[in-house]
Amino acid sequence: MADQDTIDLVKTIEVDKYKYGFETDIESDYAPKGLNEDIVRFISAKKGEPAWMLEWRLEAYRAWTHMEEPTWAKVHYPKIDFQDLYYYAAPKSMAAPKSLDEIDPKLLETYAKLGIPLKEQEILAGVRKQGEKSTLDDDGNEVTAGRVAIDAVFDSVSVVTTFKAELAKAGVIFCSISEALREHPILVKQYLGSVVPAGDNYYAALNAGVFSDGSFVYVPPGVRCPMELSTYFRMNAKNTGQFERTLIIADKGSYVSYLEGCTAPTREESQLHAAVVELIALDDAEIKYSTVQNWYPGDAEGKGGVYNFVTKRGDCRGARSKISWTQVETGSAITWKYPSCILRGESSRGEFYSIAISNGRQQVDSGTKMIHLGKNSSSRIVSKGIAAGRSDNTYRGLVSAHRKALNARNFTQCDSLLIGDQCGAHTVPYIEAKTSTAIFEHEATTSKISDDQMFYCMSRGLSQEEAVALFVNGFVRDVLQQLPMEFMAETQKLIGISLEGSVG
Amino acid sequence: MLKIENLHVKLEDENREILKGLSLSVKPGEVHAIMGPNGSGKSTLSYVLAGRDGYEVTEGEAMFNGEDLLAMDPNTRAAKGVFLAFQYPIEIPGVATMQFLKVALNAQRKARGEKELSIPEFMRFVKDRAAKLNISQDMLKRPVNVGFSGGEKKRAEVLQMAVLEPSLCILDETDSGLDIDALKVVADGVNALRSPVRAMIVITHYQRLLDYIVPDFVHVLSAGKIVKSGGKELAHELEKNGYADYAEKVA
Numbered sequence: 094m095a096d097q098d099t100i101d102l103v104k105t106i107e108v109d110k111y112k113y114g115f116e117t118d119i120e121s122d123y124a125p126k127g128l129n130e131d132i133v134r135f136i137s138a139k140k141g142e143p144a145w146m147l148e149w150r151l152e153a154y155r156a157w158t159h160m161e162e163p164t165w166a167k168v169h170y171p172k173i174d175f176q177d178l179y180y181y182a183a184p185k186s187m188a189a190p191k192s193l194d195e196i197d198p199k200l201l202e203t204y205a206k207l208g209i210p211l212k213e214q215e216i217l218a219g220v221r222k223q224g225e226k227s228t229l230d231d232d233g234n235e236v237t238a239g240r241v242a243i244d245a246v247f248d249s250v251s252v253v254t255t256f257k258a259e260l261a262k263a264g265v266i267f268c269s270i271s272e273a274l275r276e277h278p279i280l281v282k283q284y285l286g287s288v289v290p291a292g293d294n295y296y297a298a299l300n301a302g303v304f305s306d307g308s309f310v311y312v313p314p315g316v317r318c319p320m321e322l323s324t325y326f327r328m329n330a331k332n333t334g335q336f337e338r339t340l341i342i343a344d345k346g347s348y349v350s351y352l353e354g355c356t357a358p359t360r361e362e363s364q365l366h367a368a369v370v371e372l373i374a375l376d377d378a379e380i381k382y383s384t385v386q387n388w389y390p391g392d393a394e395g396k397g398g399v400y401n402f403v404t405k406r407g408d409c410r411g412a413r414s415k416i417s418w419t420q421v422e423t424g425s426a427i428t429w430k431y432p433s434c435i436l437r438g439e440s441s442r443g444e445f446y447s448i449a450i451s452n453g454r455q456q457v458d459s460g461t462k463m464i465h466l467g468k469n470s471s472s473r474i475v476s477k478g479i480a481a482g483r484s485d486n487t488y489r490g491l492v493s494a495h496r497k498a499l500n501a502r503n504f505t506q507c508d509s510l511l512i513g514d515q516c517g518a519h520t521v522p523y524i525e526a527k528t529s530t531a532i533f534e535h536e537a538t539t540s541k542i543s544d545d546q547m548f549y550c551m552s553r554g555l556s557q558e559e560a561v562a563l564f565v566n567g568f569v570r571d572v573l574q575q576l577p578m579e580f581m582a583e584t585q586k587l588i589g590i591s592l593e594g595s596v597g
Numbered sequence: 598m599l600k601i602e603n604l605h606v607k608l609e610d611e612n613r614e615i616l617k618g619l620s621l622s623v624k625p626g627e628v629h630a631i632m633g634p635n636g637s638g639k640s641t642l643s644y645v646l647a648g649r650d651g652y653e654v655t656e657g658e659a660m661f662n663g664e665d666l667l668a669m670d671p672n673t674r675a676a677k678g679v680f681l682a683f684q685y686p687i688e689i690p691g692v693a694t695m696q697f698l699k700v701a702l703n704a705q706r707k708a709r710g711e712k713e714l715s716i717p718e719f720m721r722f723v724k725d726r727a728a729k730l731n732i733s734q735d736m737l738k739r740p741v742n743v744g745f746s747g748g749e750k751k752r753a754e755v756l757q758m759a760v761l762e763p764s765l766c767i768l769d770e771t772d773s774g775l776d777i778d779a780l781k782v783v784a785d786g787v788n789a790l791r792s793p794v795r796a797m798i799v800i801t802h803y804q805r806l807l808d809y810i811v812p813d814f815v816h817v818l819s820a821g822k823i824v825k826s827g828g829k830e831l832a833h834e835l836e837k838n839g840y841a842d843y844a845e846k847v848a
């Protein structure tokens with residue numbers, strides 16, 4: 094495309110094609126608007142939490158009131174009025190915990206519309222085509238999807254968790270964090286805040302004070318979790334922040350793979366989402382954590398959209414433990430997110446695979462921290478940033494090695510792809526090695542789709558949009574392959590959708 | 598099928614005319630060879646027919662099955678049956694050749710209102726066509742043209758053609774850079790596609806290819822115009838005397 098064409102394309106950009114923007118008309122219980130200690134007490138009481146938990150929350154909240162909003166990220170947005178938000182919203186019909194059969198049909202319908210059936214018999218009957226031969230991998234082999242247990246979180250409450258009985262047989266605990274606080278308080282108390290302390294940063298402190306729900310996973314020693322676990326977050330209520338908290342513990346020698354998905358309705362006002370995720374892997378344990386984040390990105394002019402301020406951190410606490418983060422970030426108006434690994438255990442391993450797509454007016458500042466503390470610990474970072482429209486896309490990463498982290502190894506690969514010439518891609522790597530035995534490698538590339546490549550694809554019958562989607566899917570292939578098989582095909586489609594309107 | 602009338606093409610960014618009144622008529626089932634010295638405008642003709650940016654048609658027209666070809670987007674032309682085997686095929690990193698074929702075929706089928714092939718149907722179809730061109734499974738997994746040798750690139754172009762089954766095949770110097778064995782494989786692949794409903798325009802600098810893909814007509818392109826047309830014997834004449842005669846005529 095000639096330059097004029099590119100300019101024309103950018104003018105016609107239209108990102109209002111968000112497919113998950115519908116709203117569910119459901120009566121909700123709200124906490125009074127605004128934030129103070131009473132709201133914290135209100136949430137804790139709603140959840141029927143033990144007293145120590147309320148104390149923990151209050152301490153975090155008090156710490157937060159003395160903290161400043163961070164400004165170092167390359168994102169710009171109007172100041173948030175934290176007193177103008179609701180901190181708790183729950184469908185009225187969810188007042189009492191219910192079995193699957195009693196769930197408000199409106200909620201079931203919402204999830205079905207999102208492509209996520211919650212009734213196990215439907216899942217088994219293949220509504221979601223699980224278990225069906227569904228897609229073609231790069232080697233031309235057909236890929237069969239397995240079963241997935243789902244925890245569905247609607248605004249501030251967990252609606253239902255599927256396949257609980259089957260998981261319990263294997264000793265795996267998978268439930269909402271509210272339920273875990275009631276049913277497994279000792280486990281929660283032992284680990285909550287042990288990776289992301291209550292006062293870790295501005296948004297983490299806010300979350301610790303007012304988090305309303307999220308998922309809890311515990312996998313006992315030596316157990317390989319028999320299916321994929323997944324949480325689906327849906328923000329529905331207006332002017333309501335979503336603050337979820339997830340805690341996953343993989344005990345010695347265990348393995349679990351977990352995926353979270355997120356969507357929200359199309360709204361003119363921005364919505365705040367500040368989550369905290371903590372992962373703990375003990376000796377020889379492995380956690381694979383995947384995210385497909387598709388919160389409403391705002392319209393073409395940058396109106397509305399979710400502010401996604403998230404703290405995710407994994408602690409490779411045990412020897413030879415492994416934590417792997419895979420993220421596909423396509424939504425949100427603003428993303429501020431750095432899933433990190435503390436590589437404490439000897440020979441522990443951290444991985445971060447990221448696809449971050451920005452279009453329209455989206456702003457992404459995302460990356461990871463690999464903090465090497467243990468001997469022979471290793472890490473790998475593969476980041477693929479795709480910027481289109483008038484968006485800004487920053488990779489920000491830290492790799493550090495402590496004095497005692499002998500032979501720490503890191504490999505970082507940061508690739509950016511620019512679509513059009515009104516967007517920006519930035520790479521900000523920080524490296525700190527306090528031992529001379531550390532070997533850190535960093536590679537970075539920036540590329541564009543050339544006119545010749547575009548013409549070649551079109552001469553084979555692809556439209557411009559199909560060509561961009563194909564190109565982008567090729568660009569992100571290494572990372573896409575890290576996703577659980579069950580989600581690969583859907584994610585590929587999502588990538589195509591999120592780039593619609595990026596070319597004329 | 599294709600009727601080019603008095604086509605004048607200049608570069609968009611430069612005031613330089615490349616094609617200066619070219620006319621050509623191609624009927625279904627025919628194979629036309631276009632021969633000419635380097636720089637005479639052979640690739641330009643193929644690009645203009647396929648719809649590449651950067652050229653401006655100042656005069657004349659090209660009708661394809663009665664429709665104005667030059668008014669269509671490149672992907673519309675493809676869906677209607679125009680295919681160009683590139684002189685210099687383009688690399689698409691990260692996209693497996695098999696995947697590319699699938700997306701391209703389905704995009705064309707969709708544009709024509711046909712239903713997509715099922716995965717097993719598609720796989721069988723491609724494997725069969727690939728085998729005939731000596732293209733291994735391994736090569737189908739590799740990203741489109743990335744790290745392909747010159748010969749592999751040309752075979753891959755012919756494979757795309759065999760899979761997409763266009764009605765008008767334009768081959769731009771598909772023989773260049775091939776040794777004699779590779780040339781035979783490619784020519785066999787092309788000949789297998791010859792049919793009463795399909796036409797071909799075979800662009801080449803050398804007569805050698807035309808021993809294997811025997812044309813019905815040969816045209817000599819020089820300085821942006823067809824200066825002589827004839828049967829296949831014209832190619833042999835050119836082989837003997839070179840292009841010198843024709844270059845003079847224009848000058």
Ligand SMILES: Nc1ncnc2c1ncn2[C@@H]1O[C@H](COP(=O)(O)OP(=O)(O)O)[C@@H](O)[C@H]1O
Nearest residue numbers: 608615633634635636637638639640641642651
């Ligand atoms: N995109 C372009 N930009 C600049 N010059 C071009 C371009 N396309 C073709 N030309 C020029 O037009 C003439 C014809 O080129 P081409 O069509 O490639 O000839 P052939 O394929 O017969 O060798 C050459 O002088 C070439 O340099």
Ligand SMILES: [Mg+2]
Nearest residue numbers: 639640684770
């Ligand atoms: Mg040429």
